[in-house]
Amino acid sequence: MITIRxxxxxTSLEQAWQLNQQRGSRIVGGMLWLKxxxxxxxxxxxxxxxxxxxxxxxxxxxxIGCMVSLRQLExxxxxxxxxxxxxxxxxxxxxxxxxxxxxxxGGSIFGRYGFSDVLTMFLVMDSYVELYAGGIVxxxxxxxxxxxxxxxxxxxxxxxxxxxxxxxxxxxRTDFPVLTCGAACLENQETAYPEDQEGACLENQxxxxxxxxxxxxxxxxxxxxxxxxxxxxxxxxxxxxxxxxAFGRFAAGRVPTGSNLRGSAEYRSHLVEVLCTRAAIKxxxxxxxxxx
Amino acid sequence: xxxxxxxxxxxxRSEADPDLLLIDWVRAQGCYSVKRGxxxxxxxxxxxxxxxxxxxxxxxxxxxxxxxxxxxxEGIQEEGAEFGAFIADQGAEQCGFCNPGLxxxxxxxxxxxxxxxxxxxxxxxxxxxxRCSGYEGQMRGIRAYLEWKYGKSHMENEG
Ligand SMILES: Cc1cc2nc3c(=O)[nH]c(=O)nc-3n(C[C@H](O)[C@H](O)[C@H](O)COP(=O)(O)OP(=O)(O)OC[C@H]3O[C@@H](n4cnc5c(N)ncnc54)[C@H](O)[C@@H]3O)c2cc1C
Ligand code: FES
Ligand code: FES
Numbered sequence: 001m002i003t004i005r006x007x008x009x010x011t012s013l014e015q016a017w018q019l020n021q022q023r024g025s026r027i028v029g030g031m032l033w034l035k036x037x038x039x040x041x042x043x044x045x046x047x048x049x050x051x052x053x054x055x056x057x058x059x060x061x062x063x064i065g066c067m068v069s070l071r072q073l074e075x076x077x078x079x080x081x082x083x084x085x086x087x088x089x090x091x092x093x094x095x096x097x098x099x100x101x102x103x104x105x106g107g108s109i110f111g112r113y114g115f116s117d118v119l120t121m122f123l124v125m126d127s128y129v130e131l132y133a134g135g136i137v138x139x140x141x142x143x144x145x146x147x148x149x150x151x152x153x154x155x156x157x158x159x160x161x162x163x164x165x166x167x168x169x170x171x172x173r174t175d176f177p178v179l180t181c182g183a184a185c186l187e188n189q190e191t192a193y194p195e196d197q198e199g200a201c202l203e204n205q206x207x208x209x210x211x212x213x214x215x216x217x218x219x220x221x222x223x224x225x226x227x228x229x230x231x232x233x234x235x236x237x238x239x240x241x242x243x244x245x246a247f248g249r250f251a252a253g254r255v256p257t258g259s260n261l262r263g264s265a266e267y268r269s270h271l272v273e274v275l276c277t278r279a280a281i282k283x284x285x286x287x288x289x290x291x292x
Numbered sequence: 293x294x295x296x297x298x299x300x301x302x303x304x305r306s307e308a309d310p311d312l313l314l315i316d317w318v319r320a321q322g323c324y325s326v327k328r329g330x331x332x333x334x335x336x337x338x339x340x341x342x343x344x345x346x347x348x349x350x351x352x353x354x355x356x357x358x359x360x361x362x363x364x365x366e367g368i369q370e371e372g373a374e375f376g377a378f379i380a381d382q383g384a385e386q387c388g389f390c391n392p393g394l395x396x397x398x399x400x401x402x403x404x405x406x407x408x409x410x411x412x413x414x415x416x417x418x419x420x421x422x423r424c425s426g427y428e429g430q431m432r433g434i435r436a437y438l439e440w441k442y443g444k445s446h447m448e449n450e451g
Contacts, residue, residue, distance in 0.1 A: 007293065007310035007355050032333050032351050044310060046356065071345075096419010098339050098346045098397060174334070174418050 001035055002026075006043045010050060017132045017151050019045050027151065029066070029107025032099065047106070052154065055079070062157040066106025070094060070118065073105060082157075083125070086164035086182065090121035095174050110152045112143055112224055115176045119143060120219035121166055123227060124182030126158040140227060161187040165282045167275050168220070171262060178263040179271040180219040183279035214247075214283065216276055221257045221268055228254055239284030248277030295358040299323070300367030308354045314340065317354035318364055325365035325392040329421070336420035337393035339400075340364050346400035365392050371399060378437035384429025390422040398434060406442060 010016035019025050024042030028034060034041075052065030057078040064073070073079060074091040094100055094117060108118035109129065127139040132151040139155075162184045168177040214235050219225030234247045257268035295308045299321055308317060315338045318326050328350055329337035338350040341363040349362075365372050372395050385391060394417065401408060401416040408416065413434055422430070 001313075002311065004309075004311035004353075007353070028353070028356075030351070031353065032348075035351055036332065041311075044353075048356065092415060093418075095334060096336055096397075097400070097416055098336055098348045098419055099333055099351075101342075101345045101347045102351055 002037055002039055002041050004041045004044045007046065008043055009046045009048060013050060013132050013151060013153060016045050016047055016050075019043055020149050020151060025149075027106075027110075029104035029110075030069070030102040031107075032103050033107060033111055033113075047151075052106075060159055062155075062159070064105055064155040064157065066104060066110075066152050066154055068105045070100040070103045070105070070108065071097060074100065082159060083121075083164045083166075086166040087121060089166040090117045090168070090180075090182065093117070093168060093170060093174065093177070105155055106152045109139070109142075109155060114222045114224045115180075115220045116225065117166075117168055117177060117180050117219070120168075120180040120182045120217050120225040122155060122157070123219075123225050124164065124166075124184045124215055124217035125162075126160045128156040128158070130154045130156060143224060163187070163283055165279050167279065169271055169275070176262065177220045179221065179268050179275060180217075180225065181272070181275035181279055182217040182225075183276070183283055184215045185283040186213040186215065214280065216251060216279065218251070218255045218272055218276075221255065221272075222260045222262070223256065223258060226255065235280055235284055239280055241281060244277045244280035244284070247280050248273040248275075251276040293355055293358075295355055297354070297357050297359075298361045300363055310353070310355055312354040313350055314342075314352040314354050314357050314362070315349040317357075318349060318362065323364040323366045327389070327392065329389065329393070334419070334421065335390075335393070336397060337390060339393045339396040339420070341396070341400065344403075346397050365396055368399065372396075375399060375402075375437055378440070379430055379433035381436065382429040382433040384425060384433050385422070386424035390420060390424075394420045394422070394430065402438075402441075407438075 008019060020027060025045060026034065026041045027045045027047065047067055053067040054065050055068055055072060055076050056063040062079060070091050074088045079087045091100060108116060109122060112119060122139055123143060128136050129139055129142040130136050130153045132153055134150050164184050166182045168180040170177050214230040216228050217225050218228065228251055230247060232250065234250055235243055252269045252273035255272050257265045259265045293308055293310060296303060296305045304321060315326055315328060318340060326340060326349055327337050329335035333348050333351045338348050339346050340349045342357060343360050375398060376395050397417055397420050405412060
């Protein structure tokens with residue numbers, strides 16, 4: 001456990017940012033990750049009083065304060081509808097309800113942990129990080145940056161028309177994942193549906209992906225989540241099992257994996273193939289159409 | 293720092309170091325049902341309600357609970373004993389060390405969802421580890437309790 005000398009509940013983001021510029025200062029989110037470490041924290045900065053524990057939903061986007069808990073994310077009805085349940089699936093295996101009532105979105109994204117289900121899920125959506133000093137940055141860029149002393153204020157998720165699926169593999173329930181996989185099928189509303197039927201593609205779960213554009217986010221490789229797209233257009237048109245399997249092989253060849261105590265690189269690459277194949281089938285084609 | 297926490301219905305004012313954990317604070321107030329079973333926020337034994345939500349008291353700073361309501365098993369003894377009897381009836385446990393955390397979190401589940409399916413029970417209680425048993429006895433106890441409390445028809449919602 002860390003030791004903490006001073007504890008300050010920030011009264012403004014400016015104050016939090018100023019305090020955080022000093023070496024030895026740390027922002028405390030849910031503290032679950034911080035607590036696993038050792039060392040001295042001169043000033044612990046608490047953002048609890050800044051009303052950042054809220055999820056706002058507008059026509060265009062979700063605005064998710066950094067102090068929102070993983071449990072809040074998991075239970076938010078708007079996110080459940082938008083992601084077709086994928087958000088909940090990404091979070092529900094993380095330790096337990098009591099843990100997720102504490103762990104924050106800010107700490108999870110700022111940490112950019114390799115094993116992170118949270119990062120994997122946000123990365124597959126059109127997500128942005130709002131930093132106090134650094135402004136709004138696409139998550140795909142932020143996820144590759146090194147750590148600095150900025151304050152992560154909120155996440156912004158644009159409601160691009162898309163359908164999502166999420167899956168992960170764990171050696172044992174509640175353990176860190178061996179591989180995580182988020183997948184999105186991007187609908188192009190203009191071409192897929194007439195203008196007056198806005199939002200229709202979200203409800204129409206058995207529609208094939210008319211744009212043929214898919215995005216996959218693979219994490220716990222064990223390196224942090226990265227995106228891979230279907231550049232070769234393997235999944236164009238109706239997604240048959242053959243096409244899905246071909247895409248799975250393509251993804252396994254492209255996504256770098258490594259070994260740690262939870263699994264070998266070879267095993268992980270196999271999982272990339274299997275999870276991507278299944279995700280493509282679920283998102284895309286024959287199987288979905290047959291279900292209805 | 294001076295903090296003021298409503299613990300089991302009573303306002304308690306005290307001095308707390310900035311890095312004092314809530315688990316150590318509630319134990320210092322005599323709530324010994326709250327125990328530490330791990331160092332990695334994994335076992336659920338330290339579960340308390342913070343503003344009615346179950347949280348791991350081993351992972352919350354006492355100063356963060358300032359001005360808030362905290363409930364431990366000592367604060368809901370009757371409800372705890374009523375449910376605990378059903379777990380005991382099944383002989384579900386061996387050493388019983390995990391019991392207070394399980395009871396707290398199960399009660400949190402029933403408050404949120406009085407009619408949980410089998411899968412919902414397992415999911416909600418996944419963060420309560422028991423090193424002695426295989427959870428089957430606890431699952432039987434939970435089902436028996438729900439049946440007794442809400443009637444037989446209740447458990448037909450198996451998921
Ligand atoms: C035992 C254990 C198991 C876990 N298992 C999983 C898992 O299976 N899947 C998964 O996805 N995750 C897992 N996690 C990670 C967890 O979900 C959280 O992502 C992690 O604990 C960080 O969130 P936190 O709120 O606790 O952050 P903290 O520990 O409070 O902070 C983490 C870091 O972020 C900084 N920080 C926090 N908030 C901000 C902010 N607003 N601006 C700038 N910096 C900030 C802190 O200073 C610190 O450096 C696990 C963690 C633990 C401890
Ligand atoms: S003591 Fe194990 S989770 Fe808190
Ligand atoms: S009965 Fe021993 S830990 Fe559960």
